Structures are given as C-alpha cells and as structure tokens.
Amino acid sequence: MKIVVAIKQVPARDSLLKVDKSGTWIEDADLSWEINEPDAYALEAGLQLRESAGGEVVVLCAGPDRATQTIREALAKGADRAIHIEMSHGASDPLALARTMAKALETEKPDVVLTGLQSDDLGYGQTGVVLAEVMGYPHATLVMSVETVSGGIRVKRELEDGWFQHVEMPLPALLTIQSGAAKLRYATLMGIKKAKSKEIRRVEAETASAAPSVRLERIYLPQKTKRSQIFEGTPQETARQLVEKLRFEARVI
Amino acid sequence: MTGVLAVLEQFEGKLHGMSYEALAAAQQIGAELGQPVYAAVAGAGLQQVAAAVAAYRLDKVHVVEHGLLADYTADAYTAALKQLIELHRPAYVIFPHTYQVRDFAPALAASLGRVLVSDVIAHRVENGALTLVRQLFQGKMNADVRFEGDGPHFASVQAGAFRSENAIKAESGGSATEVVTPVLEASRIRTKPLERFRESQRAVDLTAAERIVSVGRGIREVGNIALIEQLAEAMGAELAASRPICDNGWLPMERQVGSSGQTVAPKLYVAVGISGAIQHLVGMKGSKTIVAINKDPEAPIFEAADYGIVGDLFQVVPALIEALKK
Numbered sequence A: 001m002k003i004v005v006a007i008k009q010v011p012a013r014d015s016l017l018k019v020d021k022s023g024t025w026i027e028d029a030d031l032s033w034e035i036n037e038p039d040a041y042a043l044e045a046g047l048q049l050r051e052s053a054g055g056e057v058v059v060l061c062a063g064p065d066r067a068t069q070t071i072r073e074a075l076a077k078g079a080d081r082a083i084h085i086e087m088s089h090g091a092s093d094p095l096a097l098a099r100t101m102a103k104a105l106e107t108e109k110p111d112v113v114l115t116g117l118q119s120d121d122l123g124y125g126q127t128g129v130v131l132a133e134v135m136g137y138p139h140a141t142l143v144m145s146v147e148t149v150s151g152g153i154r155v156k157r158e159l160e161d162g163w164f165q166h167v168e169m170p171l172p173a174l175l176t177i178q179s180g181a182a183k184l185r186y187a188t189l190m191g192i193k194k195a196k197s198k199e200i201r202r203v204e205a206e207t208a209s210a211a212p213s214v215r216l217e218r219i220y221l222p223q224k225t226k227r228s229q230i231f232e233g234t235p236q237e238t239a240r241q242l243v244e245k246l247r248f249e250a251r252v253i
Numbered sequence B: 001m002t003g004v005l006a007v008l009e010q011f012e013g014k015l016h017g018m019s020y021e022a023l024a025a026a027q028q029i030g031a032e033l034g035q036p037v038y039a040a041v042a043g044a045g046l047q048q049v050a051a052a053v054a055a056y057r058l059d060k061v062h063v064v065e066h067g068l069l070a071d072y073t074a075d076a077y078t079a080a081l082k083q084l085i086e087l088h089r090p091a092y093v094i095f096p097h098t099y100q101v102r103d104f105a106p107a108l109a110a111s112l113g114r115v116l117v118s119d120v121i122a123h124r125v126e127n128g129a130l131t132l133v134r135q136l137f138q139g140k141m142n143a144d145v146r147f148e149g150d151g152p153h154f155a156s157v158q159a160g161a162f163r164s165e166n167a168i169k170a171e172s173g174g175s176a177t178e179v180v181t182p183v184l185e186a187s188r189i190r191t192k193p194l195e196r197f198r199e200s201q202r203a204v205d206l207t208a209a210e211r212i213v214s215v216g217r218g219i220r221e222v223g224n225i226a227l228i229e230q231l232a233e234a235m236g237a238e239l240a241a242s243r244p245i246c247d248n249g250w251l252p253m254e255r256q257v258g259s260s261g262q263t264v265a266p267k268l269y270v271a272v273g274i275s276g277a278i279q280h281l282v283g284m285k286g287s288k289t290i291v292a293i294n295k296d297p298e299a300p301i302f303e304a305a306d307y308g309i310v311g312d313l314f315q316v317v318p319a320l321i322e323a324l325k326k
C-alpha cells in the first residue's frame, strides 16, 4: 500500500507573532518551527497503516527551505521518503495548493493520502478535502482511526456532540486526520541516523494560478472588544485581587 | 448571477442550531448588498424542515429532496448542491461552519473552480464589495479576505459569529418553497456511512457543575495536573480540560470542554494555561464569570474573560490556592 502523508511546517505553538512589512504575513525570520499538530497524528496513522498493511509512507510537504527540518523529523520517525514542493512562505489558497500537490503526486498514484484536519497557521481546514476533489478520490474528514477491510477501508469519524460514525470506502482514498487518535511515537537514534540518507525529491511549485477567486488583503492583531479586568503584579498580589473580586464582585465563590 | 444563498444543515428533520446563524448571516449580507436572499436544505423527507425554514423571511426556499440524500455523504451532497447552484446561479453561498460543512463544502467550491472562505467571524460591505474576516494562527491574528472575479463565492461562518435570534421571520404565510429533485446515481456515491454511535456513557456531568477549573497545555506535564486539582478543590470546582490534555490521556475524554467535548455554562469557569481557540470557547463562553490565567497577554482567552491574570501559572496557581484559604 502506498501511503502519502501531507505535513506542514508551522510556527512553534508559543511564538509571539508580528505582522511583517507586506502586511499580509508575519515576520518569520526569527521564529522556531514545528510540524502542524494534526499532521503528526496523520503521520502516525500512516506509519501504523504501513505496519498492518505493508507498503511505504511518503511524506509530502510544501514550503520553503526550512521545511527540510520538519521533513527530516518525519523521516526519522519512520517515513520512507519525501517529496518537498519548494514554495515561499505565506498564504496560498487551498485550491492552488491542492492543484500543486496533485501535480507532484501524479506519478505516485498513492492508495491512501492522509492530511491533517487543519493547519495551525492558516487554519483553512480544507486542503485535504480539496485535494481529494482535485485527485478524484473519495474522502472522509475528522478521522480518528483507519482499518483495512475487504474492498477498501473503514474509518471512524468524529461527529459533533460526542458522536462518532464508521464510514467505509474503496481505495484509493483521502482522509483528514483529527488529533488525539493515537499515541505519537518518538524518533529513535537509529531512525535519526537513517533519515539522513533517505530520499527527498524536490519539485518546484508552479507559479500562482492566473485567476485566484479569493485574495488576502491584510492581516492584523485582533482588536480587543471586551473589557476584562486584568490583574498585574506579583503572583501574591494578583491572586489576592482575583479572590476578592470573585468573592465580593462576581460572588461566585 | 445574483442573490445570497444560505445552505442549511438538518439532521433527521431538525435544523442544526448553526443553520439559524447562517440564515441570519445571509439575510444581513443580502440586505447590505441589496440582493435577494435564498435558503437551501438537502435531505429526504423534508416537509417539516422546509416549513421551519419558510418561517423566515426569504425570497425562496429550495428544498433539495432525494432518497440518496437521506444519509449524509459528501459525494451526494456535493453533486446535489452543485446542480442547484448551477441552476440558480447565486452570487454568494453561505454555510454554517459545522463538521458536515467541513466535510463537503471545500470540495463543492473546488468543483466549481472556487475557494471557500472558511470559518468567517465578521464581515463588512464597502461600496458594494464584501470583505470577510477570518482568524489565522489559532485566533492570534485576523485576516481580511475579498473575493475576486465572478461568483459563485463561497463562505462558511464560525459558530457564534452571527446570532440566530437576529434571523428575521417571514410576515404571515411564510416564504415560498420549491422542491427540487437532483439527478443522483447510487453508483457515484463512493463512501458508505454506517451507524452513528457514542462512546461510553459519560461518568462526569460537567454541565451540572457550578464551578469549573479547566486546564490546558500550559501545564506542560501530566505530573503538574495535581496542582490544578488542588486549585479546583480549593474553589469547590470540578476539573475539566482542553482537548490536547485529553488527547494525551492526562485526563479522561469526558472532562473535555469544547466543540468535541462538553458544553458547559457554570457560574465560574477558570481557564488555566488555555489559549482560547474557538473550538474551546464554544464549549464554555456561556459561563457566567470567566477567569483566565495565561502567560501570554495576547492569548485569545482574555477576550472571553471577565477577570484575567497575566503570569506564569506555576507561580500564580499556588498563590491563588493560598489566597483562597484566607
């Protein structure tokens, strides 16, 4: 079974963000980076699928040079090889990105494509579904687990309000993976060593599509609208003030 | 190409709560753009839902009926709504940003060569042009987005961004409905949905708690959760958590608050080391008094909080436990 896992490199979770001069992206020179959280779970699902069904796991990542680091980490965890679509930073639209990704996968003909549910930076929650549409694959979103059954796969989907649902579909198929589905593995020393010699195929991204249907005008820090009472000072002072407010103003303790 | 079409979600003959928000959004945007407003609802056996939708002020309600729409599948919904949109050519198509919409709307837009603007929190109309606001970086940044070229333009609206009580009812008689039967083939529906089910019964009922202390990833390690337990005890509160804490198995799933956990509305909700992502906020923003403890002054949770302490929880929480004893 050939399994492709789309992974994205995003700013580390606690990054302090500033808008850059273009006004449409963040200053990203000094940030640290990590794999998008749901993508780590997608990778884990891919590796487990390979363990049960055999085959190979190919990671697919679109991003600038620095993304190589995240790709190497995925290889160290056990992915067999990688495809790196070389692309500058910033906001691409999910349709343009999916078309580029589909092009890079043309010769691969994967049986299963896994993506994360949503990226922590752009947060479209769309790239997987759009990629399925572009590739002509059936898909399921918010997937918690995957098993092979005769004629294809059966997945467990998360629904709203604590409900779940099993869905069956033939292969090839695309799944978007929800966080928390499995325990993530760590890279072993051996894995890290091996990763250095694994293949990373680099492909150039096409130039942006001629007529995008949406345009990002600017990004900015959200304006505060609610007047919260914020306490500052030593921990003891702030704690004392808060307890007083909760007791005598809000009267909730 | 004209009009604003709200695509509503129903399940077993009942409208999804966020459908009313999408209705309100379409009515508001339609009024500001000076365009007619339509609604569509897809499924099988929709008489009752159709009547419920027609109670709102709409230029037309499209009732998309087909046996193959009885159980939701992305393939059937995409095909059916694509046909409706190609036939009626609305300029704008608005969805509630539900799990189901996440599952098919991006494909529907892509099948028409368009990009869905997902999870919209606000809008404005200037000189007849619509600007949408969406969040980036888990709510730490906002972005203004505009459509380019010809419609149909697609957008989904975030839970709570538009208020369902603002949806305007129809005057007497209700709005006109029209049943449409899409052309669907069973062989084109590639996924097979099986039974819906719930995991184990919930042993903890957070919805009954008067006070909740909730812990997020700022706690760093499972061993530190004991500290938050002490705080909860000192406040006479139940312990709850954000999703990553439950994902890691540090607390059981049944203590998760948010869109995929429980929705709570206690007298007091204390969020410790929680950033305030929308999927968490929807589960607790109905709380009467909200307290946030976070080291990042820009964390979106402060926007929801009545009281906040900016600081390191490992210093603030012990001090708080002390202060509560006095």
Ligand SMILES: Cc1cc2nc3c(=O)[nH]c(=O)nc-3n(C[C@H](O)[C@H](O)[C@H](O)COP(=O)(O)OP(=O)(O)OC[C@H]3O[C@@H](n4cnc5c(N)ncnc54)[C@H](O)[C@@H]3O)c2cc1C
Pocket: A013, A014, A117, A118, B215, B216, B217, B218, B219, B241, B242, B243, B244, B245, B256, B257, B258, B259, B260, B261, B262, B272, B273, B274, B275, B276, B277, B278, B279, B280, B283, B293, B294, B295, B296, B299, B311, B312, B313, B314
């Ligand atoms: C479809 C879907 C459904 C989801 N459902 C849910 C759900 O039901 N519930 C839910 O909670 N999430 C849900 N999520 C996940 C959600 O998007 C966020 O990822 C999650 O809520 C983040 O949890 P967090 O705030 O604990 O962690 P983070 O976002 O990592 O925030 C940690 C916070 O701790 C602060 N911090 C760090 N160290 C300290 C310190 N020493 N002192 C004080 N503060 C500190 C940081 O400043 C940061 O603000 C869902 C996501 C999706 C896509």
Ligand SMILES: Nc1ncnc2c1ncn2[C@@H]1O[C@H](COP(=O)(O)O)[C@@H](O)[C@H]1O
Pocket: A006, A007, A008, A009, A036, A038, A039, A042, A060, A061, A062, A063, A094, A097, A114, A115, A116, A117, A118, A119, A120, A122, A123, A124, A125, A126, A127, A128
């Ligand atoms: N630049 C990228 N490179 C690789 N995968 C990506 C990229 N952008 C998005 N994805 C995948 O698509 C998923 C959803 O992203 P998004 O639609 O931006 O929320 C992510 O979790 C990734 O698996």
